[in-house]
Every structure is written in structure tokens, then in C-alpha cells.
Amino acid sequence: MTDRVILTYGTFDLFHVGHLRLLKRLSALGDKLIVGCSTDEFNSIKGKSTAIPYAHRVEILEACRYVDQVIPEEDWAQKRDDVQRYGVGLFAMGDDWAGKFDELRDLCDVLYLPRTENISTTELKALIQAMRGPASS
């Protein structure tokens, strides 16, 4: 039997427990987990700025025991190519993306997992900002 390859994408800025739990749950669903990490250039196209540069976000993801391979996410259109190139059997994202990638169902299974509640990079950034206080903002 061939290995079941799982593919997910994200920015993974300020790596937090919501990211970790998603990757842990995904890795349990197959044999190899590939993570597409958004490059700094792609994030700026998306109107998103990151605290942690791409190379560091990749380094952290590669050190995560649940991740087998990290690839760059450079544009919206690469997903179909990546699914075919890496022999992906399951494409999965957190459920903030529910329904957004159903078009890939002709190529592989598509799954949206519930997000971990009460944590996100956006919330962490707001918290850090608040901790710095009004004087430093």
C-alpha cells in the first residue's frame, strides 16, 4: 500500500498551540505531512505582515515532530499542482477555510478541522501590543 500524503498550508507566524494541535491531528491521519508555508512575498500579496521571517517560520515547522516536509506557498494557484506533484491523498485546513478548497475534491480528499479556540496569531499580536502599553505604541 502507498503512503497517504497530507498537505496543508498556512502562515504559521508566532507559532502557537493552535498550529501545533492542527499539525498533530493532521499527522495522525496519514503517513507524511507536508506543510506549505506562506512566503513573506505571498503574505504581502495577501495584505498580511509577519513578525517572524519566512526562513525562521520554515525552521520552526521543520523542527516540529509532526511535520515531514515544508514547501513554500507562493501563490493561490499552486495547490492543484502541489496535490499532483506530491501525490497528496488528503488536503486539509482549519475550518476558518471551510468550503474554500472543495474544488480539489476531484483530485484528493478535502477536510476542514475545527480550530483550537481562543488563540490565533492575530490575538497574540494584539496581546503583545497591549502588554507593551500605550506609551510604546
Ligand code: CTP
Ligand atoms: N489554526 C487552528 N487553530 C487556531 C489557529 C490556527 O487550527 N487557533 C489553523 C488554521 O485554521 C490554519 C493553520 O492553523 O489551517 C495556519 O493558520 P494561520 O493562519 O497561520 O494561523 P492563525 O493563528 O489563524 O493566524 P491569523 O490570526 O494571522 O489568521
